[in-house]
Amino acid sequence: MATAQRMVVIGGNAAGMSAASQARRLKRPGELEIVALERGGYASYSACGIPYWIGGDVAAAGDLIARTPEQHRERDIDLRLHTEVTELDPDGCRVRVRDGGGTGQWLGYDHLVIATGARPLRPDLPGIDAPGVHGVQTMDDGRSLLEALERTGTASTRRRAVVVGAGYIGVEMAEALIRRGHRVTVLDRAQEPMTTLDPDMGRLVREAMCRMGIETVTGTAVTAVRTGADGRVRAVATEDAEYEADLVVLGLGVRPETGLARDAGLPLGESGGLLTDLAMRVRGRENVWAGGDCVEVLDLVSGLDRHIALGTHANKHGQVIGTNIGGGYATFPGVVGTAVSKVCDLEIARTGLLESQARSAGLRFVTATIESTSRAGYYPGAAPMRVKMLAEHRTGRLLGVQIVGREGAGKRVDVAAVALSASMTVEQMTFLDLGYAPPFSPLWDPVLVAARKATAAVRRAGTH
The missing domain is CATH 3.50.50.60 (FAD/NAD(P)-binding domain)
Structure with missing residues (x-):
């Protein structure tokens, strides 16, 4: 045997x-x-x-x-x-x-x-390893943070938390901490949160976070974590300010x-x-x-x-x-970079390339941005959303889509992900047979409206 x-x-x-x-x-x-x-x-x-x-x-x-x-x-x-x-x-x-x-x-x-x-990225800064500074990558990390939250108090005491980094984990943790009754400050060196979006779309996330009571400070670099006499974290210092903190969560990416x-x-x-x-x-x-x-x-x-x-x-x-x-045969062909997240009731989605990524890949492109709603405008609960689309210059090949909006916005990115996987042009997308009824979508789905506008932008670019 x-x-x-x-x-x-x-x-x-x-x-x-x-x-x-x-x-x-x-x-x-x-x-x-x-x-x-x-x-x-x-x-x-x-x-x-x-x-x-x-x-x-x-x-x-x-x-x-x-x-x-x-x-x-x-x-x-x-x-x-x-x-x-x-x-x-x-x-x-x-x-x-x-x-x-x-x-x-x-x-x-x-x-x-x-x-x-x-x-998790853990920058080499004074105090970064002090008690009270938490990464959030594993279940053990999560349990440690929950125990710390219980120690730092409840909503009645309004303790302070600082989140360093405003990517997916950063904004999700900001919401979690707000819900736990903490006053939350988010610090990020980029000009807008969510660098997985273009800055014009990231601005919408920052504005929404501020409306939710999350203090969002962008364009600033953290220089140190300050500790008290007991050795525990007490504040986070940037180049030009200091923010009190009973605990710090790192959301700088991985x-x-x-x-x-x-x-x-x-x-x-x-x-x-x-x-x-x-x-x-x-x-x-x-x-x-x-x-x-x-x-x-x-x-x-x-x-x-x-x-x-x-x-x-x-x-x-x-x-x-x-x-x-196991003796079979399988391959993994690749990805188009689809991701979706939320902060409170704001849904955030992207697939394909950002403007900066398209430039780095040597691609010429046009962009189109539209405002629409999640349902027919006359139907109760219709919520606004913004859709941004990138298309390749001349060919019109879809390069990327970003969506920011309320309920019903985020998962619309899946249509774009399929179109990217199929190497569709934005003009081909305008004829996609998507489901329609007033409770679910306007007559022209927001993704298709963006595709129509991107198609027009490709045609204009081709005439110059």
């Missing part, structure tokens, strides 16, 4: 456990032994849901867990929590493992899956967690993410695979490799990896 091969997975969340689960569906335990190593205390959870847990929309940590460690083990996946990989040896097909007791040993593999995720891969000589891209082929196999390594927030992926619009940290991609990467290790 042939000896079972061993699949070792580093990282117990979306990409890693998706790969392990898919491989187990295709291979029995006697054919494939699966060992998953997770340095934290949780696995298979929704990291995207952590801000909503903090804000109280999600009642308990367990609600974010898709599958418990016991459920994985019942399916013959040897999931080991509080177990850290400290070294990779791709040539020797082994990894060095340290368990919670500090014991270290080498573990061999036939297939290695690197799903180490991403780490970088691929690829230190182990770099030390092992595996290929990394410009962002530091691992480079893979379409099968999610690390380039140049036949039996090493990688997926999730630690990799770079092909941007189908620009043709460049990009680092985009999203759970949707991570789960798909895991499915592809698990299928290939």
